[in-house]
Amino acid sequence: MPVFDFNDKSYQKQPAVCTYQVFCTNEEHPSAESPIMLLDNRKKEWQHHSTGVFTNPSKRTSFEFDREAEVADILAIDARFTSLLKWLGENHINVRLSGINRPDGYAVYRIREVEFGGRSKLSASDGFLQFMIERLLASDAPGEEIVDEEREESGDNMKLTSLQSIKDFMVCAGKTLPDNIRLWARRNLSVARSNEVSPEERRHAQRALSIMMNVQWKSNYFEAIDPVEARRILDEELYGMEKVKQRIIETIIQINRTHTLPAYGLLLIGPAGTGKSQVAYAVAKILKLPWTTLDMSSIHDPEQLTGSSRVYANAKPGIIMEAFSMAGESNLVFIINELDKAASGKGNGNPADVLLTLLDNLGFTDNYMECLVPTVGVYPIATANNKEEISAPLMSRFAVIDIPDYSFEEKKQIFIRYSLPKVLRRMSMEKEECIVTDEAVEAIVSRYSDTTGIRDLEQAAEHIAANALYQIEVDHISSVVFDADRVKELLG
Numbered sequence: 095m096p097v098f099d100f101n102d103k104s105y106q107k108q109p110a111v112c113t114y115q116v117f118c119t120n121e122e123h124p125s126a127e128s129p130i131m132l133l134d135n136r137k138k139e140w141q142h143h144s145t146g147v148f149t150n151p152s153k154r155t156s157f158e159f160d161r162e163a164e165v166a167d168i169l170a171i172d173a174r175f176t177s178l179l180k181w182l183g184e185n186h187i188n189v190r191l192s193g194i195n196r197p198d199g200y201a202v203y204r205i206r207e208v209e210f211g212g213r214s215k216l217s218a219s220d221g222f223l224q225f226m227i228e229r230l231l232a233s234d235a236p237g238e239e240i241v242d243e244e245r246e247e248s249g250d251n252m253k254l255t256s257l258q259s260i261k262d263f264m265v266c267a268g269k270t271l272p273d274n275i276r277l278w279a280r281r282n283l284s285v286a287r288s289n290e291v292s293p294e295e296r297r298h299a300q301r302a303l304s305i306m307m308n309v310q311w312k313s314n315y316f317e318a319i320d321p322v323e324a325r326r327i328l329d330e331e332l333y334g335m336e337k338v339k340q341r342i343i344e345t346i347i348q349i350n351r352t353h354t355l356p357a358y359g360l361l362l363i364g365p366a367g368t369g370k371s372q373v374a375y376a377v378a379k380i381l382k383l384p385w386t387t388l389d390m391s392s393i394h395d396p397e398q399l400t401g402s403s404r405v406y407a408n409a410k411p412g413i414i415m416e417a418f419s420m421a422g423e424s425n426l427v428f429i430i431n432e433l434d435k436a437a438s439g440k441g442n443g444n445p446a447d448v449l450l451t452l453l454d455n456l457g458f459t460d461n462y463m464e465c466l467v468p469t470v471g472v473y474p475i476a477t478a479n480n481k482e483e484i485s486a487p488l489m490s491r492f493a494v495i496d497i498p499d500y501s502f503e504e505k506k507q508i509f510i511r512y513s514l515p516k517v518l519r520r521m522s523m524e525k526e527e528c529i530v531t532d533e534a535v536e537a538i539v540s541r542y543s544d545t546t547g548i549r550d551l552e553q554a555a556e557h558i559a560a561n562a563l564y565q566i567e568v569d570h571i572s573s574v575v576f577d578a579d580r581v582k583e584l585l586g
Contacts, residue, residue: 385429
């Protein structure tokens with residue numbers, strides 16, 4: 095951020111109400127070098143932590159220090175915070191500033207609401223101010239968390255539920271919302287506050303507002319992902335699958351070039367138990383996105399996905415909107431399990447048709463919310479056992495990756511390097527406490543040679559480790575060795 099020249103005539107105090115210049119930045123972590131605002135410190139230097147209130151903007155854009163009983167004009171402010179500044183001043187909210195004195199002013203990099211001087215907090219809900227600040231910092235508004243020593247005051251767990259908090263959020267941070275959602279919110283806020291509609295309509299409007307406002311609607315811009323770290327995660331989570339890993343790395347390279355998600359998701363086709371879901375979880379981990387699952391085998395009515403109309407007393411949002419709400423943001427991975435079951439609707443329509451609207455990235459409309467929500471930040475990863483059962487329109491929305499069953503040797507390595515160590519870690523056991531010989535591993539894999547995937551191997555590892563732990567605890571021995579005969583006897 096540039097140093098401000100106080101000899102510049104534009105910086106001299108004017109009779110006008112506004113004393114500050116606006117600067118634009120997309121900095122997400124304010125600091126002394128990149129602050130939220132600058133206060134005039136030419137008369138005196140201000141304390142690192144200073145309490146007070148912003149003056150009512152109709153008088154002057156200044157800050158009244160509680161202890162010093164002095165006033166400092168605001169010289170510069172991040173453009174994203176101008177509405178918040180006005181709200182704080184008009185409502186006379188008591189705050190504590192954290193800042194550093196610089197040659198060009200007192201650089202404020204943290205604002206939190208406090209109680210002092212016998213006055214109580216005035217904002218709509220506890221934690222509301224931090225909630226708004228974090229939303230503003232995460233936004234790309236004209237161009238606001240603050241990584242600081244007092245992170246416990248974060249508004250991360252804040253939920254907007256009251257009409258007053260929703261109204262205040264719209265005033266201070268409404269510009270962080272997509273245009274259509276901002277207009278939708280204004281309409282629903284009018285309904286929720288109206289005495290000319292039924293209590294049921296007001297209740298539905300307030301519930302819908304609370305759901306929508308608590309989702310951080312992000313842009314479709316994605317930061318670059320380290321391909322080396324992505325490969326490390328894949329190797330750690332998955333054995334073999336080189337073609338699958340290569341395809342995922344290619345996707346990462348594409349994201350790094352375009353800074354947007356690919357137009358197509360991934361469709362993993364293969365027998366049950368071959369690690370398709372594990373691939374999906376690994377991708378979500380690489381993308382650093384929250385994930386949700388849609389199990390199409392249990393969805394037979396499109397309304398489960400799209401929600402029900404507010405005309406019904408027991409109306410509620412659909413699974414897709416609830417997923418956004420649970421994640422708290424619009425960028426997430428949708429893991430669609432058993433896509434080949436998506437066409438099995440039972441009389442009220444086809445769930446597969448609803449999925450098409452989600453996958454097209456043109457926006458999704460929930461019947462309860464009555465609003466088109468953006469889906470450009472949604473990355474779908476689907477799994478299926480039978481490619482032939484998937485409709486052509488659905489198939490065309492994915493890059494298809496076939497995952498074959500594992501060979502005998504691959505299953506041995508998976509048991510040795512993944513299945514057994516994972517179970518031992520979960521049981522807090524050392525590898526020396528449960529030793530499985532090479533002959534025993536071959537016996538285990540042979541035992542399940544007629545089944546696909548590795549789920550049986552994982553269950554076998556669980557059984558063996560539990561048996562070893564039992565002997566260690568009951569018989570007070572330090573280690574259990576399983577040979578082929580002992581494994582055959584244990585597994586039956």
